[in-house]
Structure formats: C-alpha cells, structure tokens
Amino acid sequence: MNLLLLILLPLTFSLALLLVTKLHLIRAIALTGAVVQWSLTIALLFFYWQQKSTGVDSIMYFEAVYRWYDALGINFHIGVDGISIAMILLTSTVVLAGVLVSWKEERMTKEFFFLLSFLSLGAYGFFISLDLFSMFFFLEVAVIPKFLLIGIWGSGKKEYSAMKLALMLMAGSALVFVGLAGLYYNTSVNGVHSFDMMEISKASIPAATQNLFFPFAFIGFGIFTALFPFHTWVPDGHSSAPTAASMFLAGISMKLGGYGCLRVATWLMPDAAQHYSTIIIILACIAILYGAFATMMQTDLKYINAYSSVSHCGFVLLGIGMLTKTAINGAVLQMVSHGLMTALFFAVIGMVYERTHTRKVAELGGLLKVMPFISSVFVIAGLCSLGLPGLSGFVAEMTVFMGGWQKAESFYRIATIIACASIVVTAVYILRVTGSSIMGPLKNEQHLQLTDAKWNERTAAFVLLIGIIAMGVAPFWLVDLINPGTEIIIQKISSN
Amino acid sequence: MTASQIIFYILSAFILGTGILSVTSRKIFRSAIWLLFSLIGIAGLYFWMEVQFIAAAQIIVYVGGIVVLIIFSIFLTQQSGKQMEKAPLLRTVASAAAVLLGFALTFVLIFKHGFVGYNGTFLSNVDRIGSAMLGTDENGFALPFELVSMLLLAAMIGCIVIALKTKPTEE
C-alpha cells in the first residue's frame, strides 16, 4: 500500500471542497472524504497484519523514499510501524467523528471543512514521515488551520486563544527545529548530513551532543503535548475552539507532540533520554497532579476537559520518561486512549453547548432527563477519563503504572504512586461535573424543550465509543500492534 | 620646513577652517560661501599634490556646478539674511561626541596602520587619463564612464519630473 495516499486523499478532498459551492455537496464531500480516509486507515491496519503474517519482519513497513532536497540530503521518506498505525487510526477516527459533529456548521462551511481536511493531512503526514524535515514540515502545516479554526469559528475569547495557541505551538516547533538541526549536523551518511531518522538511529551520536539537543526536541514536542509549564495554551485553545477543532486539537494535535517526544527525542537520543529521565518524570508528575487539581476548580466544561487533558497527557510523558518497554507501551496506549476519550468528551460538550448555549457547570443540571443519549455518552467519556476498566483509559494508565513500577529505585516508584494518586483526583472532578451537570435537578426550565442527539451526533459518538471500547475490552490487539515499535525504541535505549 | 610643507599646512588650515565655518555658520548663504572656499581649498590641495586634472574637475564641477546649484536653490527657497535655527542642544552634544569619537577612532586606526609612502613615479597626465577613461582593457574605465552617463540621464529625468511640477500641492 502506498502511504502517499494518506496525504493525497485529504488533499484531493480538500481541493475538491474548494470547487463546489452548494452546501449539501460540501457536506457530502467532507463526509465522503472522512469515510474514505477512515476506511483507508483500516485497510492499512489489515495490510500491515497481512505483511506481518507473511513473515515480513522489518522496522518500518510500506517504506518509500522520494528524493527531495538532494543538496541537503533531505528525502521524503515515509513508512509506518505499529505505533504510527495506531496514531493514524486514531487520527482518521477522530476526523470522521469531527466531520460528523460539525455537520451542521452553517458559517463558512466550505472553509471549515477545508481546514479540517488540511489538518488531517498534516497529522497523517507527520505520522508517516521518517524524515525529520518532512516531519517538521507536517508538524507546522497544522498550526495555521488550527489558528483559523479557533479564531473564526470559535467562541469566547477566541482570538486571544487562537493567537496563544499558534504562538506557543510555533515556539515549540522553533525549539524542535534546533534539536533537529543538532541531529542533522551530527549525523553523516557518506559525508552528507542527513535528516533521515533511520540513518540517524544508526549513527552513534556522542552523549554530550545528545544531552545538548535532547531538551530542545523534547521541550519543543512537549509543548504540543502540554508539558508543564508550557501547557497554558491547552485550556484556552481547547475551550475556545469549535467542537471539531477541539476534538482534533486534544485528540490528535497533542499526540503529535507525544509521538515526537517518543520517536524523535527518545529514539534518536537515547542516552540523553536516560540522562534527563528524572526531570521528565518530575515534570510529568507535576502535570498529572497539578493538572488534575487545577481541573477541580474549573467551572467551564471545556476548561475542565482541557485541564484534564493536561493531566492525562502527563501520563504520556511519564511513560516516555520511565523508559521501560511497558511504560512506553503505556504512553502510546495513553495517546490513543486520550485521543479517543477527549475527542468524545469534546464532542459531547459541543452537543450540550449547541443546545443549552452554556458550558458553565453551574448553569447546567439534570441533563440526563432531557437528553439521555448525550448524557450517557458524557458519563461514559467521564468514566473513561477516570480510568474505568473496560474503557480505554484504564488499559493505558495501568500499563504506564506497571511500566513505571518496573524501575526499582524509590524515585520511580514514588513517581508512579503520585501518578496513581491522580486517579482519585480525576474521579473527584469527573464526578463533580457529572453530578452537577448531568445528574441533579434540572436547573433551567427552558432546557426541557431541548432535543437529544441527531443521527450525525449519534454516529460520531458511536465511532469514538467503538474505538474506546475496542481498546478497553480487548487491548491485546493494540498492544500487539505497538509492541514491535516500542521494542525497537527500547533496544536502542538499552544498547547504549 | 620647506615651502611645500608650509603651503600644505596653510591649505589644510584653510580647508578645515572654512569647512568648520561652513557647517557652523547660522546664515545659509554665508555657509554656502564658506563651502565654496573650502572646495577651492581642496582644489588647491589637489594642485599641491600635482593632480591637476582632478583639481580642474573639482573647480569645474563643484565650484562651477554644485555650489551654483546650491546657491540657486537657496535663492529659491529662502531669504538670504534669515538665520537658521539651531539644532537641539542634546543632538548637538551627541553629534559632537559622536563625531569626535569617530574621528579619534578613524585616525587612530589610520595611524596605527602606518601607511608607508611610495616613492615611485606617479603619472597623471591628461592623455593617460583620457586613454584610460575610454579604455576597455584591464586599466580602462569605459564601462564606468558609460554607467555614469546612464546615471546622469536618470538623475536628469528624475530632477525634471520632480522639480518641474505643474499641479498645486494638496494641503
């Protein structure tokens, strides 16, 4: 299977969107595009399994190299392993749900879906890139659509949030750039420097050099994934964004950072990863607990979910910082899980907001009575967030804990315990918000007239729920999928 | 001290003195005249250095051309007797400081560099200059010459368009 399809399809559909003007055509194209992408990614999974079953055993699958900037040793090198496939599946699922949720978007519909499609292109490109340059390219491709989506279709202090998000993410990529440049100049293939990850992973970069550049790459990507104290774009950005964009931001965009931390920082600079693991873990623990406590004080549904994202993404960083195979598995699982869960959460919040025109917990109440479907989904998303077994969050968090505990030193264990403690705090804030907005007496009589979810919203919720449950009830397939990928990263770490 | 030396120092003093007067005089017309003297002094310096062609060009172009142009412009724009306003004190001080610092720096650097005089012959007769001016070989300056002509053309066009204006100015 040619991975270029993953880029070309969204591109084609987004260009097709530009050509039509009728609203129903726009919607049809957007939905078709999302469905086709989704099917394609599912197909990718099957092709991968097929390759695996026929005994093909390589680091990356479906690799292809296209010459690009020869003079600088830059190629467009693409390929996937299990981790990328997991991420790609996540992306297509969230995008599909996002398109469905925004079905009713009336304002500048064409532009909206165009930008959404462009975003997904960026994400796919990022996950399939094996060349740091193209990876960086796709990382930044996504910045502007996010800015526009938030700024144009958002709510609240949208301009401020959009700007903050764009600037902080840009600062992240600026730091990433320095890290990449360092890697580039310290790798040499036949006398030419290289951005190719496969080459860099083979090169032996001195530990001192790694220690110099690792912070750049890690913090840079870390900003994307809400690394404390660079997480402040998350609450504002997520809460101002329109539903689909929030879903994308929290569901996918933050995962770009996690993936980058893992794939670029940790894999390519393993010595430095070990050197800095203490700091990473401390920051991750702070993010986990502090994010959770900060969530308790929030009064806006989206802020609650955004802060909880900070907390949850802390698990990703914690998993990466622990540097054991199980923990890294957990980090990847958490990325997928959080992606699905938070997208679902945002989708539901969007549905609630669309109907009640408020996101203030204090103004909501007893929604279960008027919109049972939406409320149920809300509760399920909340339960997933607090790590209920049978849903995806549990699997991911437990794997991180297990991986963290694997390290015998007290420091790691205490860090793990701190992380574990967050599940209690999570329960507190999730239940608080569920208790007062979904349950309890109906606070606003006008809400009695509200209707439950429409077909598109139901479908969107189901798409995400299927993902969450598929992961929560049967995690083994996902673990098997990502295992070879983490194995390689671990080998690289332990070989040094 | 030889006569040549005396002449040099007198010339130098003249050039610098008139130069200073030119940039400090409060009356613009006088200032222009001091400039004229200074330029003539420089022409004298060229004569002293035995580069007669340059000296001639200096007198023709500067004295005969530019200063005249300047004086015309003064007539066009100003009453001759009017005193110019002084620059703000802060800027005057800052300028003086900057200029003195710059001068000190430059001259220290020149002095340190220690230029050593060259005692070979220096031929600057007009026919050598003339043939070089139109020469296209290694020591020829035909191309710059042509270039300058284009520049003059352009300057001319520019001047005409800008200065010869018919429409009244918007307020």
Add this chain to the structure above:
Amino acid sequence: MDTEFFFLMKHELMITLIIFILLFIKLSTTEWKNEKLLSVINILLAINFVVGFFLNKEGTLFGDMFRNNELLVLEKNILNLGTLLISLQSYEWLKKHEHAPEFYMLLLSSLLGMHFMISSNNLLLFYLSLELSTIPLAALANFDLDKKRSSEAAMKMIFSSAFASCLLLLGISFLYGTTGSLHFSEMIVQLSGSPLQIFAFVLVMAGFAFKISAVPFHLWTADVYEGSPVAVTAFLSVLSKGSLLFVLAPLLYKTFAPLQTSVYQLLLVLSVATMLIGNLFALRQQNLKRFLAFSSIAQVGFILIGLMGESATGTTSVVYFVVVYLFSNLAAFGVVSIISSATGKETVNDLKGFYKTNPLLSWILAIALFSLAGIPPTAGFFGKFFLLLAGAAKGNYVFITFAALNMVVSLYYYLRIIKTMFMDTSNGPIQKIEMNSYSKIAAIICVAGIVLAGLLSGAYNFINDLILLN
C-alpha cells in the same frame, strides 16, 4: 570586442534598450495614452524577462571589471521577474499617473544599476552601479508628486543614502589604501585583517546594511516605505534588497574570506539586532506598508543567518530565500497596492471584515503572510528552514534558538493581520474590489511561486548546482 560582448551584457543592453525606447516615446510628438503605453511596457518587460533565459554566455569583459555567469544570469532573471511583477501590479496606479514613462525610465535605470552591480567585479563599478540603482529610486519615492509624505520619504531616502554612501566610500577608500586594488580578486590577496581593514570592512558593510536595511542602519526604511508609492516600496523592499544580497553573499564568502572572524561577528551582531528590532517594531504598526517595512527588516535578520553559513549551502539558501521572499512580499504588496489604488486605504484596521467582501484577495494576502512567517506548505517555510539550517552549521545554537524564537514573535504580527481580515468585523468594510487582468496575472504568478517554489525542490537544487559550479 566581438559578438560575445552582446551576449555577455545582454541583460543590461536589453534594459538600456527599453529605457531608450521609452525615451523616444516620451520625446515623440504623438501623445500616447497611458493604458496603451503601459501595455506596451509590460509586454516589453515580459519579453525582457523571457529573453533573459536564452543565449547566455559566461565570461568577463572590460578587463575583468564585468563578469557574467549562469548564476548571475539567474539572479538577473529573478530581478527582471520582480520588476515585471511590480509593473503588472502598478498598472492601476500608473494608469492615472501623468509621468508613467518617466517612472519606468527611472525604475529601469535602477534595475540596470542592479544588474551591473551583480556583475561587477570591481569596487568602482560596484559603487557606481549602486548609486545608479539608488538615486533614481530616491526620485521615484517622490512620485506621488502631490503627496507631502512622498516628498518627505524621498528626502529621507536621498539623505540617508548619501550619508551611507559617504561611509561606504570612506570604507572603500581605506580598502583601496590598504590593498591597493579595487578588484575583488586582487583585494583578497592583500587583506590581512588589520584593524583599519576591519574598520573599512565595517564601513563597507554599513553601506550594504543600509541598503538591505539591517539594524542599526535601517531607520530610513519604514518612513520611506510608508511615504513612497506602493510600487516603489515593493521595488525597494524586494529588488533593492535582493540585488544587494546577491552581491553580498559571494563577497563575504569569497572576497572577505580573510576577515572570516569579523565577518561572522558582524553578521551575528547585525542579525540579532535586526531580528529583534524589526520584530519589536513590526508588532505595533498600523500602516500596512510600514508594517511590511518592519517585517522585511526582520526578514533580513534571517537572511543574515544564512550568510553566516559562509558555505555554498548558506549562499544557496540566501539566493533561494530571496526568490521566495520576492514572491511572498510581492504578493503582499500586490494586494496592498490593489487596496490602496482602489480605496486609498492602507492601514491594518481598514482590513477588518475584508474576508467577507474579498475572499480571494484575503487568501492571497494570507498566503503571502504565511510565507513570510515561514509556515508550511508555503515556500517561506522552506526558505527560513534552510537559512536557519545553514546558520546552524556554525554551531552557535544559542543564536539559532534565539532566531527560531524570533519567528514566533514574527508569527504574532502576521497572524494579527490574518485575524483582522478573517475574524474581525467592521461596519464599513472595504467593498468588493475588481482586479484587473494585470494584477491577476501577477497574483497568480506570485501565489504559484509561493506554493511551488518550496514543495518542488527544483529551484533550490538548481541554485545549489549553480553555486557549486561558480
């Protein structure tokens, strides 16, 4: 002297020819209508651009004073293209202008100066062509003859540039005094890095820095850009800078090679100051042209990073970036020009709600700004990436981090414009503006350039090959 002469100086001769054609048109008794005249000129410029690609030769003329090679041809073609684009964009403005032929004569004289400058192998020729490219521009800055601001801009330009060229000349005189030659290739032997030479080098560089508006030699830029007609501003910001950079790159990398340390130090200081000041000032600008002036100052800070690379990669990235910058900046100026000539409005606030009324123009401006900000998939991203990458070769990562973070600041003010256009609402937005076909062509070329120059690696690889050859 044989026919080779014509091929070697073809670009310069073509332009001279056009100037004379215009002169004759102007002097002829028949009165030409502006529309017709402009069409003819645009066609001539197009021909000039196309012809530039053919029948080129490599070699030197006038005793090594003038040289030509494929790289220089490419650079001249780039300048020709820029001129053509500006010409297309300024159609609307010139249509009503009574001195259109003179405008072109001066513009082309300046272009001619640039061509000579690129080809010059000698400080004298370089200086003369520099003046040739500057003095007409000062006159051009005054071309909004009935506007006070225009003459103020012209005054600032001519005095600043005269001062700059005085310093440049002082520097050249010291270079001449210490090396005894005006030829680049001969000078290199004599450069020893003595303090006076470093001073001379700084003086010369100040002259360059003035033209490319690097801080602290940039102060004239914003005022002149704001006061001048849009076309002249575009010309100043793109071609004037571009041509100087074309000269500067090999000059630093080859001629001043003995002063390597000073070159690096100077570039570092200039670059840091330029990025910082350019960005800080751009943050608060309201006038679009003034805003673009400061943004282009900040861009220069980036270009200086590429120059620091002191390698073929660095030079390539600079030349490449100039191309990218040309497309991006001209696209932006094109839109500003359209707005300005249709409504006379030039401030950021006038753009409120612009997207509602003029989606196409908004997108063009947005793409241009993205490119200037270095956001993929526009070419600006590639340009900045390669500049930074070339700079990183020196290993000064503190500086590279600083530069990269500066991009964040610059993103802010570009996004501010985008925000104004797309998100803000206004009671009286600019009405729908019809583009004429000339500006449409220009816009298409610019946008195509912005999109394709990066994604297709051809341009960069081609430039790199040429630089490795020469």
Add this chain to the structure above:
Amino acid sequence: MTEIHVHHILFVSTALFFIGMYGLFTRRNLISMLMAIELMLNSVNINFVVFNKYIHAGKLDGLFFTIFIITIAAAEAAVALAIIINLYRSHKSIDVEDAAELKY
C-alpha cells in the same frame, strides 16, 4: 612627499569628513545638510587621491574613483535639490524638523 607624511594629509581628509558629518547631524536646513555631505564626499576624494599618488601609484584607480565620485556627487546633489525644492513646495519649509511626519 618627502616633506609631508601621508598621515598628515589623511588627517586633513579625516577631519574634513567628520566636520561634514557634524554638519549633517546638526544643520536643520536641508540645503546645509546637502552641503555637509559634499564636504564628506570631498574628504573621501582626498583619500583616494592620496592613496593613489603616495601609496599605490602604479595604476590610476584612485584617481578615477575620485572623478566618478565628483560626477556622482553632482548627480546626487541635483536629485537632492530637486527633492528639496519639491519638499519646499509642499511643506513651505526646508527645515528638516518640519519633515518628520512619518515616524514610529
């Protein structure tokens, strides 16, 4: 040359250059500023001639540079004056401080 060291002549030219610069910085009249610039250019001219005559006498590079500078100075002065006159028309003044509308 035996009598006068090069440095002395260079002292004069340098001094003249900075005198001119001082004038440029402080004169408020545009025409005076132009005059100051002429002084600076002249100082550079002296430099070139001195370097050519006393140090690098083999070729006439410096001399020619001087000639061209004189020419350019003329052209520059012409354009500058044209601009000044135009400015005078619009501003009714040739005080440089009056032409400071474009700022910040």
Add this chain to the structure above:
Amino acid sequence: MNDSSYILLIPLLPLAAFLLLGLFGKKHFSKSAGIIATLMLFAATVLSFYTAYQYFFITGKVNDIYQPITAIKYTWLSFSDALQIDMGILLDPISVMMLVVICFVSLMVHIFSLGYMKGEERFATYYSFLGLFTFSMLGLVVASNIFQMYIFWELVGVSSFLLIGYYFQKPSAVAASKKAFIVTRFADLGFLIGILIIGFQTGSLDFTTIIQRLTDTQSSQFIIITSASFLGISFLTWALTLIFIGGAGKSAMFPLHIWLPDAMEGPTPVSALIHAATMVVAGVFLVARMFPVFSMDPTSLEIVTWVGASSAIIAAIIACTQTDIKRVLAYSTMSQIGFMMFSLGVSNYGGESGLGYSASMFHLFTHAFFKSLLFLGAGAIIHMVHSNELKDMGGLRKQMPITHLTFLIGCLAISGIPFFAGFFSKEEILLAAYNANKIVFVVALLTSGLTAFYMFRLYFSIFWNKESSKQTDAHHGEGSFSMKLPLVILAMCSIAAGYISFGQFVTSDGKLLESHFHLLFSIAPVLTALAGIGVATYLFLRENECPEKYSKQLGGFYKSALHKFYIDELYLFITKKIIFNFIAKPAAWVDKNIVDGFMNGIATSTAQISASIKNLQSGKVQNYTLYFFGGLVTITILLIYLWK
C-alpha cells in the same frame, strides 16, 4: 472450550442483560425489562448452583482437599513476559460459595424489584444496571488474576455509583453516589499500589502463583519481599496493608465507612443487593482470597483484626442512635462486616487455628441472607410508608403480616439467637476471637449485645410502638406477590443456612474442619443478645419517654454517636477545606496567574518594550544618521577591541 465453559455463562448472562437493556431497553423493553433480566439471572443462578454442586461434590476435591481450579483463562493484556492480566475463572470453595450467594441474592432482588420498581421511568435502565453489577460482582469473585479482580472491583464500584445515583434528580442521591465512588476509589488506590508491589515482587499477577510463591518461605520472592523494606516496614506488610485498605474501602471499614450510610439513597433493593449482601463483602472476600499470604504476615493480620473490631463496635454504637431505618441497617452491615474482618484477622492458615477464616466465610454466607432479607423488608415498609424515618412508622404488624414475620426472623438471625442462621456463624466467630485475642472477644461480645439491642429497637419501632400510623398507603397493601416471595424465601434461608456444616466446604486450607459447637461457650453471647433484646423491649415496645430520657443522660456521647462521631465532618473538613482551599485552589490560581501569567507576561512585556523603543524611529532624518553612525562606531569598537 472445555466442559467447564458453561461457567462462563454465569457472568455473561447478566452482562448480556446489561447490554440488551442498556442499548435497547428504553425503546423496546420498557415494560418487559424486569422479566427478561430476571429470567436471565434465573438461568445464571441455576448454573451457579450446578457449578457449586459440580465443584463441591464432584470435581473440587482431590485427596480430600478442595483444590483451586482455574477453569478458564485468557491473556487479556500483557505488560511484560511475566506480568499479564488474564481473564479467567478460578474456582475454589470461597469463589463458588460467592457465586451462589451473589446469583441467589441478586435473583431475589430482581424478583423483588419487579414489584418495587414497577412504573419507574427508567425501569429498563435499572435492570440493566443490576445486570452490570451482577456481572461485575461475579467477575470479581471468580477472578484468577489479582488485576482481573481489580478490574471488576472498579466495575463493581461504578455499578454501585450508577445505582446509588439512580434517582439522579435527587441532590442527596447524587452526592451519595459521588461520595461512595470517591471514597472507594481512594481506597482502591491502596489496592492498586498493593498490586504493583505484589506483582513486581512475585513476578506474577496470578493468584495461584502469588500465593504459591509467597507462602513458600524458601522462595526467592518471599525472601526479597520480606527483607526489602520501605520506611522500616517490609514490602510484604506494605503490600498487604495497602491491599487491605482497598478491601476496607469497599467493605466500609472504619475509617473508610462514611460512604455506606449515604449509599442508602439508592433504591432499597439495590441496598439489599449491593450494600448488604454482596459488594460490601468484597473486601472480606479479598482478604480471604489472599489469606494464605496474609497469614504469612502477622502485622497486617493485626491491622485487619483491629480495623474489623473497631468498625464493628463503632458501627454498632452509631446504629443505636440512627432514626433512618436504612441507615440503621447500613451501620449494622458495617458492624457485621467488622465481625467478618476481625474473624479473618484472628485466624491462622490451616487446621484448627483456621477456624476464624471458616467462621468469617460462614458469617458472610448467612449474613447475605438475613441482611438482604432485612433490607428487602425495609424496602417493603418504605414502599408502603413512603418514608425512611422511624417516627413515621409504628404498629405496622397488622398491615404487613408477612413482612413483620420475615423481618422478625431477620432480626433474630442477626442478633444471634439460637436456631437462626446468624447464631451459628457468629458463635464460631466469637470462638475464634476468644481463642486468639481476649480483648477482641470482649469487643465482639459487646457488639453482639448492641446488635441485638438496635435491631430490636428497629423492630419494635416499626411494628409496635405507636399504634397505627396514619401515613400508610392502604390500597398499596403489603405489596405484590413478587415482593413477598423473596421475603419468604430469604426468611427460610435465614433459618436454614445455619445448619449447613460449613467447615466441610469452606476452610482456609481446603481440608475438612470439624464443627466446634460448645454449648457452654454459647451461654455468654446468647445472654448478651437476650439482654440487648430485653432492653430494646423495655424501651421501645410501647411509646414512652424512656428513650429520650436515657439519651439525654448519655449526653455528649449520645450526641456524637448520633452525628456518627463527626467523622463525616472531619472528612468534609479535609476535602473541602484543606484539599480544595489549600491544594486545588492554589493550583488553579498558580496556573492562571503564574504559569499562564508568565506566558502572557512575555507577550505584554514584549509589547511594552516595543512601545518604549518607538522613539528610536523619531521621524527625524538627522537622528537616523546619528544612530546610524553611532551603531557603526559601536560595532567597530566591538569588533576591533572587544571581541577577539
């Protein structure tokens, strides 16, 4: 698939009910949901009885010892080669017993709810939640892997949350559900960390393997886990204590019991099922499941003992003062579970000294019946009176004869009156305590007296005391057949269950344990119980002034018991005041003002710098040239002199 795969159906049937009713119940089964769920559960119950028969009488016994049998096992999630979560079914005496108890009680509750919940708007949802709970509880008890247990442990918690919050529009119900979930979750944190320690120290998450490795004093795992210590306490003690905290949370042991009384906000049948018979004994079950390991560590057993004993007495005291009948029952549940706990605590592994273990399980078994009976009875009463408060009741024996009778049987059973089920199990517990620890024995004795007192206080207050109560809903009658049937069945069980010779089946080591029935020993407990009943009769049979008088005399003690010893207030203080005000609020504040403020500060200071340097661009060309030259000189000096 082997021949025991039918066991899989036992948990899966309720799950199927949950999915079916949860997804489609509202639309398609809004009326028939109860019947469907009940039938499915009936099938599960039959299967569980069959399983019990199979295990106890056919397959379970090898060499006269009941062996744990891992019937089914699938790898669910593999962390590393050694550590993996398996989903499996482990059959041993206690899990099989629990299977039976859960299915049976659940079935009773299902049937009871047919009448009790009739006409509820979310009838189908109710049954689907019941299905979810039953599934989770069954999964918990058959877990073969400690992590599997944890998974179902959490699921049980969530079903409890959902069912307590069933009347979601009642703020008190919502608060109670939150409280229940959060408190147990806090305890689960201990369980989780305990799992992590145990798992990594033994290199396995499998119960059988863990027990095998940690009971062998020679095994390397055992040596490491006992020698390694943190804060001076060995890892084994840490792990077991933490696991016990998990159990204590679920089982509402002091001081984590605060959620249980509030949990009575749920529908009463739910209280009967979850908060009396099954879920709350999960903690006891957990300790029992890990008992071989606990028995290796006296320290943790000591903790279990004291926590159990103190819970028993504290709860009993509080129960005497409560006026809400369900709360009285809730505290009584807590007290009884305290019995089970300390019974485990005083036990040893194997043989005679393992009596406590066996007794605890026996009590768990009997308690399930009589306590669910009491709760369902209370449900019937509440159904009729529409109130939980004792003051609204009285003299109901006429209106509800069956309820009266069955409730009396329940009270007698719980008070430990001979010939009722509670007597037999409680006797064994007291015996075990007497053998091991005299202080505990005294506490237990006292508690059983109190138990008798408050149960009969309840009984008399409901059925005697004031004569007829006005608020009775006459046309309601005593409730439908579906409500009476479970009462009768359970009442019969409450008598009959005591006669099972439990020592034959459930013992700590699987070997037979002879019944130790000492008539002499029983005298003291029975007398205490009778004394309790006597006092209750004196005070509450007729309406009189005495209770008030005595309670006044007790003064502060009575008041603090009435207020549950202010433990709730203490918790509220810690959570609301300390955690909210001193952690969460500062965290949010820091985030908004310092972290974010710093980011915004960068932006604003940039803008300020930008504004403050605007005069650089003064518009005066002479200044420009001056700066130009100044910059030039600076750079020159820098390059030539300063920067070598």
